Amino acid sequence: xxxxDLAEHAAPTDVEAEALHRVQxxxxxxxxxxxxxxxxxxxxLMDLGGFTAAEIASMLGRPRxxxxxxxxxxxxALARAVREQEADHHGP
Amino acid sequence: xxHDPPQAAAAYLGGELGRRQRERYQAHLLTCxxxxxEVQAARRGRALAExxxxxxxxxxxxxxxxxxxxxxxxxxxxAVGWAPLAAAITLVVAVAGLLLVDRQPAQPAPIAAAVxxxxxxxxxxxxxxxxxxxxxxxxxxWRGSGRGTLAGLPVVEHTYQDPxxxxxxxxxxxxxxxxxxxxxxxxxxxxxxxxIDGVVLFCTDHPTPSLVLGQxxxxxLRAASRxxxxxxxxxxxx
Numbered sequence: 399x400x401x402x403d404l405a406e407h408a409a410p411t412d413v414e415a416e417a418l419h420r421v422q423x424x425x426x427x428x429x430x431x432x433x434x435x436x437x438x439x440x441x442x443l444m445d446l447g448g449f450t451a452a453e454i455a456s457m458l459g460r461p462r463x464x465x466x467x468x469x470x471x472x473x474x475a476l477a478r479a480v481r482e483q484e485a486d487h488h489g490p
Numbered sequence: 491x492x493h494d495p496p497q498a499a500a501a502y503l504g505g506e507l508g509r510r511q512r513e514r515y516q517a518h519l520l521t522c523x524x525x526x527x528e529v530q531a532a533r534r535g536r537a538l539a540e541x542x543x544x545x546x547x548x549x550x551x552x553x554x555x556x557x558x559x560x561x562x563x564x565x566x567x568x569a570v571g572w573a574p575l576a577a578a579i580t581l582v583v584a585v586a587g588l589l590l591v592d593r594q595p596a597q598p599a600p601i602a603a604a605v606x607x608x609x610x611x612x613x614x615x616x617x618x619x620x621x622x623x624x625x626x627x628x629x630x631x632w633r634g635s636g637r638g639t640l641a642g643l644p645v646v647e648h649t650y651q652d653p654x655x656x657x658x659x660x661x662x663x664x665x666x667x668x669x670x671x672x673x674x675x676x677x678x679x680x681x682x683x684x685x686i687d688g689v690v691l692f693c694t695d696h697p698t699p700s701l702v703l704g705q706x707x708x709x710x711l712r713a714a715s716r717x718x719x720x721x722x723x724x725x726x727x728x
Contacts, residue, residue, distance in 0.1 A: 426538050445539035451504050462506075463497075470500035473535025474528070480538055 422480075429479035437472030444469050499528035503536070597686060598668035599641035605686050607640070607647075608659050608703040622648045622660065627716045630658060630709075643667070650713070658704040658713050666699045681720060683711075696720035 430438055439458070443449045444465075451469070455462040501507055502515050519526050597605070618636065625632040629652035636647050640661070648660040661667075669675060670691060673684035681694040690710045692702045700719050704710040715721050 422538075422541060426541060430539070441535075441539050445536055451506075462504075463501075466500040466504040466506065467497065469504065470496055470528075470532050473532040473539065475535070476538055477531050477535035 425480050425483045426476070429476050429483065432479060433472050433475055436468045437475060440465055440468035441472035441476065445473075495522070495524040495528045498525060499532055503529065503532055597671055600643040600668060601670045601686070601691070603640040604659075604661060604667075604701060604703060605689050605691070608689050609687065619646045619648075624717055627658075627713045629653060630656065630713055656704065656706060656709055658702055658710060660713075660717065661701040661703070663699045663701075666695050667693050667701045669693070683707075692719070692721075694720045 430442065433441065440454060443454045443457070444451065449457075451462050451465045455465045458465065498515060502512065507515060515525075519529060621635055622632060627650055630650035631652065633649045633651050635649070638645060638647060643663055643665070645661045645663045648662075649657065650660065651657045669682055670684035670686060670693075673682035673691075673693075675682040680696060681692070683693075684691045685707075689703055689705065690707045692710050692714045694700055694714070697718065697720070700714075700717075702710050702714045702717070702719070704713070711721065
C-alpha cells in the first residue's frame with residue numbers, strides 16, 4: 399500500500415519536473431544559439447562537452463586565457479538571456 | 491596588476507589559480523561586489539549550460555574527440571591564415587551542433603570522423619599521397635589526395651567532384667573499416683551501405699578496404715562500381 403501511495407504521488411511530480419526541465423532546456427538551447435559564435439563554441443565544448451580549457455585552446459588554436467574569457471562571457475550572457483526569457487514569460 | 495573582475499573570475503572558475511592565489515581571491519570576493527557579481531553570474535550560466543548536458547551523452551563527447559583528432563594538427567590552426575581558421579570553426583560549429591541536436595545511435599569513431607570530415611569539407615590530411623589510379627569517375631573528376639588518420643585509423647583520402655558540385659570522398663585503408671551501426675549488410679557479403687546524418691556511405695574490403703562517402707546514394711554506388719570496388723550484395727551490384 400505504501401508503495402502504491404508512493405507511486406501515485408511520485409508520478410505527477412516526475413511529470414511536472416520533467417516538463418519544467420524541458421522548458422528550461424529549450425530556453426538554454428535557444429540562449430546558447432543566440433551567443434556569439436566564439437562564446438557558443440567555448441561554452442558548449444566546456445559545459446556540455448566536458449572538455450578542459452586547455453583542450454579547447456588546443457582545438458581552436460587560441461590561448462587558454464582567451465578561451466576562459468569566452469567561456470566566462472558566454473556563461474554570463476547565457477544566464478542573462480535565460481533570465482530575460484523567464485521575465486518575458488511571466489510578464490510585467 | 492590592475493583590477494579586472496571578469497578576467498579574475500574567469501581564471502578563478504577555470505581552475506587557473508594556484509592554491510595561494512585562490513585563497514587570496516576568495517578573501518577578496520567577500521569585499522568586492524563587482525567580483526562577487528561576476529562569479530555568481532558565471533556560476534548560474536554554467537549551471538544552466540550543464541543542465542542541458544544530458545543531450546550530450548558520452549558517445550557524442552567521444553565523437554567530438556574523434557572528429558577533432560581528424561583535423562590537421564601541428565601549428566596553431568588560427569595562426570596560419572583564414573582558410574584553416576574557417577575550417578576549424580566550421581568543424582567545431584558542426585560538432586557543437588551535433589552536441590545539441592543529435593539523437594542518432596553511436597557510430598564507431600572512424601566512421602563518425604569520416605562523416606564529419608565529409609560534412610565539414612575538412613580533410614583528415616596530414617601529408618601528401620599519390621593520386622588515385624582512376625582520376626575520372628563518370629562526371630566526377632579527381633580534385634586532391636592526402637594521407638591522414640580517422641580516429642587512429644590511417645587512411646588515404648581522395649576527393650572527386652563533378653561540374654554540378656556533387657562530391658564524393660574515397661577513403662582507403664590497410665585494414666577494414668568498422669561497420670556503421672544500422673548498416674545494410676547482406677549476409678555473406680563483405681560490403682555494407684549506410685546513411686548517417688544525410689551522408690551515404692558505401693564500404694567494402696575488396697579489392698582493398700575502401701569507404702566511399704557522398705550525398706546521393708546512386709552517385710555513391712555508381713562511383714564505387716566505376717572505381718572497381720566490389721558491389722556484390724548491394725543494389726546496382728552484379
